[in-house]
Amino acid sequence: xxxxxxxxxxxxxxxxxxxxxxxxxxxxxxxxxxxxxxxxxxxxxxxxxxxxxxxxxxxxxxxxxxxxxxxxxxxxxxxxxxxxxxxxxxxxxxxxxxxxxxxxxxxxxxxx
Amino acid sequence: xxxxxxxxxxxxxxxxxxxxxxxxxxxxxxxxxxxxxxxxxxxxxxxxxxxxxxxxxxxxxxxxxxxxxxxxxxxxxxxxxxxxxxxxxxxxxxxxxxxxxxxxxxxxxxxxxx
Numbered sequence: 001x002x003x004x005x006x007x008x009x010x011x012x013x014x015x016x017x018x019x020x021x022x023x024x025x026x027x028x029x030x031x032x033x034x035x036x037x038x039x040x041x042x043x044x045x046x047x048x049x050x051x052x053x054x055x056x057x058x059x060x061x062x063x064x065x066x067x068x069x070x071x072x073x074x075x076x077x078x079x080x081x082x083x084x085x086x087x088x089x090x091x092x093x094x095x096x097x098x099x100x101x102x103x104x105x106x107x108x109x110x111x112x
Numbered sequence: 113x114x115x116x117x118x119x120x121x122x123x124x125x126x127x128x129x130x131x132x133x134x135x136x137x138x139x140x141x142x143x144x145x146x147x148x149x150x151x152x153x154x155x156x157x158x159x160x161x162x163x164x165x166x167x168x169x170x171x172x173x174x175x176x177x178x179x180x181x182x183x184x185x186x187x188x189x190x191x192x193x194x195x196x197x198x199x200x201x202x203x204x205x206x207x208x209x210x211x212x213x214x215x216x217x218x219x220x221x222x223x224x225x226x
Contacts, residue, residue: 004154041220042220043116043202043204043219043220044155044202044217045217046214089154089155098145098160098162098206099157100155100157100215102156103154104153105154
């Protein structure tokens, strides 16, 4: 059973609008939570990484939040651009371990 | 980004044939990984390496083998390809075991087994 669930599976937004992606996980204990962006036909690229003690982390127009008590994270995209069209993957890692649990991703399509 | 290159980027083969995918990194990272990505699934670990000639199995290792003769190269071999191994394969590397120093991915190798 996947320990990382993402929602929605896909969404379409208009350029300039904001959107929020959700990630729920059951990995426990965990070391850090990351969000990756994966463009079509490319490898994933790291956007943010948060340890269990951090609540928020920003990278430009991307802001990730983490609630370790409820085991939830979100990725907020502000003022979306066409280049934000991609799959966004939530990844949770266990302490002192190479093991990573990957969500299936949310596909975001930004339309002009 | 770390310099990780995969080859070939695309390959079509027939059931029962052997296939080798190559991953080359220029960052002198100690740890290297092979994942497969399928629709509706998160990336799943096939095998990983924690040093030259040191490898171990991941969660979906059946039907796959790996070798690492040099720090920079990590090979994934399908001894006898099956249609269920049609997938996109990603190589990744990290400087440390816990990947907190970063996990860097290659561009992927799309394999189709007919």
